Amino acid sequence: MTNVKESRWNRYRVWKPLGLMVLAGLTPPEWEITIMDENLGAPDYAALPRPDLVGITAFTSQANRAYEVAAHFRRLGVPVIMGGIHATACLDEVMERVDSVVTGEAEGIWPQVLEHVRHGDLKPRYDGGLSEAGNIPPARHDLLASGYAFGAIQTTRGCPLNCIFCSVTAFNGAKYRQRPIADVVREFKLIREKRVLVVDDNLVGTRPEHIARAKELFRAMAQANLRKEWVAQTTINFADDEELLTLAAEAGCRGVFIGFESTTKEGLSEIGKKFNHRNGRDIRASVRRIRQHNILVVGSFIIGLDTDEPGIGRRIAEIASRYSVDNINVLFLTPLPGTRLWDRMKAADRITLDGYPEDWKYYTLTFPVARYKNLSLDGIIAEMIACDRTFYSMPRILRRVWGNLRGRRQPLMSLVGNLSSRNNFHLSCKKYTAFKRYLE
Numbered sequence: 001m002t003n004v005k006e007s008r009w010n011r012y013r014v015w016k017p018l019g020l021m022v023l024a025g026l027t028p029p030e031w032e033i034t035i036m037d038e039n040l041g042a043p044d045y046a047a048l049p050r051p052d053l054v055g056i057t058a059f060t061s062q063a064n065r066a067y068e069v070a071a072h073f074r075r076l077g078v079p080v081i082m083g084g085i086h087a088t089a090c091l092d093e094v095m096e097r098v099d100s101v102v103t104g105e106a107e108g109i110w111p112q113v114l115e116h117v118r119h120g121d122l123k124p125r126y127d128g129g130l131s132e133a134g135n136i137p138p139a140r141h142d143l144l145a146s147g148y149a150f151g152a153i154q155t156t157r158g159c160p161l162n163c164i165f166c167s168v169t170a171f172n173g174a175k176y177r178q179r180p181i182a183d184v185v186r187e188f189k190l191i192r193e194k195r196v197l198v199v200d201d202n203l204v205g206t207r208p209e210h211i212a213r214a215k216e217l218f219r220a221m222a223q224a225n226l227r228k229e230w231v232a233q234t235t236i237n238f239a240d241d242e243e244l245l246t247l248a249a250e251a252g253c254r255g256v257f258i259g260f261e262s263t264t265k266e267g268l269s270e271i272g273k274k275f276n277h278r279n280g281r282d283i284r285a286s287v288r289r290i291r292q293h294n295i296l297v298v299g300s301f302i303i304g305l306d307t308d309e310p311g312i313g314r315r316i317a318e319i320a321s322r323y324s325v326d327n328i329n330v331l332f333l334t335p336l337p338g339t340r341l342w343d344r345m346k347a348a349d350r351i352t353l354d355g356y357p358e359d360w361k362y363y364t365l366t367f368p369v370a371r372y373k374n375l376s377l378d379g380i381i382a383e384m385i386a387c388d389r390t391f392y393s394m395p396r397i398l399r400r401v402w403g404n405l406r407g408r409r410q411p412l413m414s415l416v417g418n419l420s421s422r423n424n425f426h427l428s429c430k431k432y433t434a435f436k437r438y439l440e
């Protein structure tokens with residue numbers, strides 16, 4: 001959970017739980033629904049009226065808290081259903097702790113589950129599989145109306161790439177599914193916030209037909225005059241089509257989050273993302289093309305690949321600065337359950353934090369939970385600190401923000417993003433100390 005009270009910057013890091021809002025959108029009107037988002041603060045469940053049914057979602061890192069909440073309601077005799085990414089990846093573990101588990105996407109199965117609940121015939125397990133993009137209902141944006149800086153929407157599901165560390169292809173499939181444009185535009189109009197996170201894992205896709213559809217969507221969004229400013233995740237090929245960039249900016253795109261992952265070709269091969277250097281791509285030039293459209297770029301990198309040597313932290317900070325990205329997100333290589341990396345690391349007995357479910361709390365990608373080939377525990381933490389300390393030094397932050405001020409590229413957003421990350425870095429240093437104590 002991200003605790004908004006831990007730091008005022010967390011307000012910009014708390015995003016709406018869209019999965020639950022979509023689930024609410026799938027729920028027939030005779031059910032009265034309340035969404036509790038513990039990122040905004042844990043409610044006193046005992047003081048609330050007794051519900052007829054509790055549905056819980058959780059990432060792997062939130063599983064322990066999910067089990068505590070489940071245990072509370074089960075003690076009261078309220079049936080508890082859990083779904084989402086962790087329930088799908090760790091079915092057996094979750095089945096032991098709730099009354100029923102829904103794996104996969106919910107669109108095809110949730111109405112049936114609710115019917116079973118009404119008839120007192122809840123089964124221990126359901127599988128929703130993958131939904132048709134046209135069957136995704138608008139999320140209930142009205143249910144979480146305050147407390148967030150950003151609204152949220154999803155326009156596509158799945159990712160055609162299959163990076164070894166990523167859960168997306170395992171969970172949402174490699175088939176890239178794009179929602180009907182009219183549905184997306186209609187749903188955008190239901191969002192009250194001016195700023196929106198488009199949660200897609202890969203906003204524009206990789207093939208010509210994906211890109212053509214993305215252009216159509218952006219045209220429709222601009223025509224609908226939505227007046228939204230949004231950020232999204234995309235792959236670096238976003239930079240390859242000037243028309244796409246122009247249309248995205250006209251539709252309100254103000255920032256993209258791109259997974260560069262590694263600074264070397266060998267590293268990219270190791271994680272199955274050669275895509276990033278296909279056709280000898282000049283990443284610096286790609287980033288420049290995106291930023292010329294007043295779209296900020298956040299670059300994501302991983303520390304802990306087998307090809308990473310001591311010095312990798314500073315190297316990432318220097319290369320990210322050379323690419324001229326506006327911000328970075330650097331994570332420890334983490335074997336998430338259900339991924340190919342998990343299979344590989346488990347087979348090689350390289351996962352060090354494996355006291356489950358308790359240890360899941362460290363699967364936030366911000367702790368080193370495995371053995372890394374060329375970096376010791378202290379070594380890899382020192383690399384992360386060196387990376388953050390270099391990239392978020394005050395002179396570098398000011399240089400980036402000044403560059404954006406001169407280029408009229410959202411200097412305020414760039415300043416807030418950098419200061420928030422710098423603050424997060426200071427919090428992380430304290431967390432590493434506690435983490436090492438936990439390992440002793």
Ligand code: B12
Pocket residue numbers: 001002013014015016017018019020022023039055056057058059060061062081082083084085086089102104105106107110154165166167168172199200201331336337363364365
């Ligand atoms: C948006 C997002 C975030 C937001 C979170 C917003 C929020 N409050 O939920 C932010 C940016 C904060 C975030 C943070 C993190 N994230 Co994230 N995130 C995503 C992303 C891109 C989209 C999630 C989403 O909204 N999907 C759209 C909704 C509609 O889909 P859904 O949630 O899957 O819900 C559907 C089904 O799962 C099901 N369902 C879901 N819940 C339930 C519950 C019940 C009862 C039922 C019946 C069904 C059901 O029904 C829904 C409709 O079909 C996913 C990738 C993905 N494709 O899921 C990664 C993803 C979930 N994140 C991931 C990770 C690792 C993290 C972090 C741990 C690390 C990081 N730094 O990114 C942190 C977690 C921090 C923490 N607090 O612990 C991993 C999770 C893997 C795992 N095993 O847990 C994913 C899969 C990405 C990946 N590349 O692997 N994330």
Ligand code: SF4
Pocket residue numbers: 159160161162163166167168169201202235259273
């Ligand atoms: S490109 Fe991104 S979403 Fe797609 S598999 Fe790789 S990391 Fe996951």
